[in-house]
Amino acid sequence: ATTISGQAKKLTIGLIPADGIGKEVIPGARQVLEALPNIGVDSPSFNFINLDAGFEYFQKNGTALSEKTLEIMKNECDGALFGAVSSPSHKVAGYSSPIVAMRKHLDLYANVRPVVSVASEKDFSQKHVDILIIRENTECLYVKQERQTTDESTGLKVAWAERKISEYASRRCGKMAFEMALGRDKFRQNIPLEKRFWKGKPKVTIVHKSNVLSITDGLWRETVRSVKENDHKYDSVDMEEQLVDSMVYRLFREPHYFDVVVAPNMYGDIISDGAAALVGSLGVVPSANVGDKFVMGEPVHGSAPDIAGQNKANPIAAIRSAGLLLEHMGFHQQALHIYNAVDEVLRRGEYLTPDLGGRATTQQVVDAVIKLIQ
Amino acid sequence: ATTISGQAKKLTIGLIPADGIGKEVIPGARQVLEALPNIGVDSPSFNFINLDAGFEYFQKNGTALSEKTLEIMKNECDGALFGAVSSPSHKVAGYSSPIVAMRKHLDLYANVRPVVSVASEKDFSQKHVDILIIRENTECLYVKQERQTTDESTGLKVAWAERKISEYASRRCGKMAFEMALGRDKFRQNIPLEKRFWKGKPKVTIVHKSNVLSITDGLWRETVRSVKENDHKYDSVDMEEQLVDSMVYRLFREPHYFDVVVAPNMYGDIISDGAAALVGSLGVVPSANVGDKFVMGEPVHGSAPDIAGQNKANPIAAIRSAGLLLEHMGFHQQALHIYNAVDEVLRRGEYLTPDLGGRATTQQVVDAVIKLIQ
Numbered sequence A, B: 001a002t003t004i005s006g007q008a009k010k011l012t013i014g015l016i017p018a019d020g021i022g023k024e025v026i027p028g029a030r031q032v033l034e035a036l037p038n039i040g041v042d043s044p045s046f047n048f049i050n051l052d053a054g055f056e057y058f059q060k061n062g063t064a065l066s067e068k069t070l071e072i073m074k075n076e077c078d079g080a081l082f083g084a085v086s087s088p089s090h091k092v093a094g095y096s097s098p099i100v101a102m103r104k105h106l107d108l109y110a111n112v113r114p115v116v117s118v119a120s121e122k123d124f125s126q127k128h129v130d131i132l133i134i135r136e137n138t139e140c141l142y143v144k145q146e147r148q149t150t151d152e153s154t155g156l157k158v159a160w161a162e163r164k165i166s167e168y169a170s171r172r173c174g175k176m177a178f179e180m181a182l183g184r185d186k187f188r189q190n191i192p193l194e195k196r197f198w199k200g201k202p203k204v205t206i207v208h209k210s211n212v213l214s215i216t217d218g219l220w221r222e223t224v225r226s227v228k229e230n231d232h233k234y235d236s237v238d239m240e241e242q243l244v245d246s247m248v249y250r251l252f253r254e255p256h257y258f259d260v261v262v263a264p265n266m267y268g269d270i271i272s273d274g275a276a277a278l279v280g281s282l283g284v285v286p287s288a289n290v291g292d293k294f295v296m297g298e299p300v301h302g303s304a305p306d307i308a309g310q311n312k313a314n315p316i317a318a319i320r321s322a323g324l325l326l327e328h329m330g331f332h333q334q335a336l337h338i339y340n341a342v343d344e345v346l347r348r349g350e351y352l353t354p355d356l357g358g359r360a361t362t363q364q365v366v367d368a369v370i371k372l373i374q
């Protein structure tokens, strides 16, 4: 649906705020996209389509994600921004997470999660962190093939879930990791050496637990390794491995040890929340669900029902997710424009939401970002 | 095999140093047990049996754990101390982790992992932590039911692992968590309120990911919840839940929020390494693999091949594991004696191994502990 009108591309973006603070941060991210100035000839303009999904939607309509929403995303949108989804506090028959379904149906096979600390006057981050987590996004325990049986001798319940790891998915996810490692390295070349946080060769860390899961994580590990081993393009990228338990330990102890980290779905989910804790708040960590044909930005945080509707949710993760959306659609300059404005807002520390120790409202942070990008 | 000779019990303990630094820290822990003075009439004396297992053993004998070792543990030992096992850096046909096999064959269904920071002069722990992690120890992805298939249309490999969660295992693990929560609470009553770290009601946090794994983690969650809901004995214990990703986030941000944490096997593995990062080093975190008939102490750290054989491994995790072994065999006073001596060594900060920023050798730390328990 990308159209060229005059010189500017018109991008159609689906907006799916879903539940809780998703309804506050997605409109904030939209305002930032709308405020983007023209940079160069390829500056896009935007057309937004509001779409429904989520737990609240499920409660009214009996489904958390309608066929129609999926169809519109596939047929009419160039990309999307998703907010956050609430999880029912008790088991609810028929409910299934819409975000997991969208990742699958739109084949968004890698979840790209940059976790970066920013020097600010308030210095809410204890250690310097600049990690890119690439999370496999379509399989592992997320295939949701579960069943319940009964132990015949005791009458007690036994439940089983299948964990799938395929060569196909592992390879494309691994490839994304090595590509992004090269991309980060190229980007760093523009930064003076003394200001560069990561000074060495680019590095990809492969996370697994093949000491226990020798077949599934064994396949994951060998397949990701083979991406580098079979392509001289990646000769300049270092490769190392961490068992998932050591990974979390080391992440807390030496976050500066990591550049790009690639992990199966569930480990990636856990590691990215862990990394978020190192940079002050989940409220600043964005992600992009990336496929070959579609990208969907999504803050890493949840729907935070405890603060929903109070205009105090941190919109930065959503705004950065809008930046990632642009970046992965090929609009690098525009994305950088957003990232730099956000970094500057954090550095100044004047407008920070309560999760970062400030007292600003969601809208004040959005306004502060907009002021800096114009 | 517990025998009463005169007034003192004679305990037979299997020692399985296994690989790497296991060979240094287990002899250290043994020395501490041997140095325990007589406290009261039930003070045990010890008889040790050296047993083999591990990756090195596998390389020589084609198996990582012999039937004989298992038989001796079952038939001749009252308990055991395990060191650490190396993981092969590439897939090795026929190799399977001996620690996972022992937990299963001896039905050691709960892995009890206390993670505690100690105020020391060097203050290597940033935040105050006093968490007891109870990790389910027999199932989840650790059932190791894996298979590899081929995708017929592409010829590419697809691997599958089964994750098992049973009502039976979840219940007894949950019960252990609530029992230990009561036990900790009782113990705290002896500490003056102003010196107590945890001042509120005891609390059990249930970790799961039932927003994705509604059947397996749903069963885990409901079963653990029902332990409290069906027994007034636990009325005084608070119960709450955390999704595993939020758990790791919150663990880093607010470790003082947690008292007892109970988790399925794999989450428990990851969380306990994460918690260890908060208390200075994996080298101080012990565990006990607990069953109804047998207990095996085991430091949480690995075999650390990079520092093996250099007499600089931290023996504290192994020494504390010997304490846990005694505690779970019913020798509370003796266990406390060990814990207090270790705490004092850490507090003084005079003999610390390099992982804690010191320069002491393994033996110096062992000697310092022994000096304080006698």
Ligand SMILES: CC(C)[C@H](C(=O)O)[C@@H](O)C(=O)O
Pocket: A085, A097, A099, A100, A269, A300, B211, B212, B245
């Ligand atoms: C809401 C939940 C299903 C989701 C996930 O586990 O992927 C979330 O934690 C995330 O990280 O996007």
Ligand SMILES: CC(C)[C@H](C(=O)O)[C@@H](O)C(=O)O
Pocket: A211, A212, A245, B085, B097, B099, B100, B269, B300
């Ligand atoms: C060595 C490995 C199989 C083991 C595990 O995953 O249980 C270890 O990490 C542990 O925590 O005891």
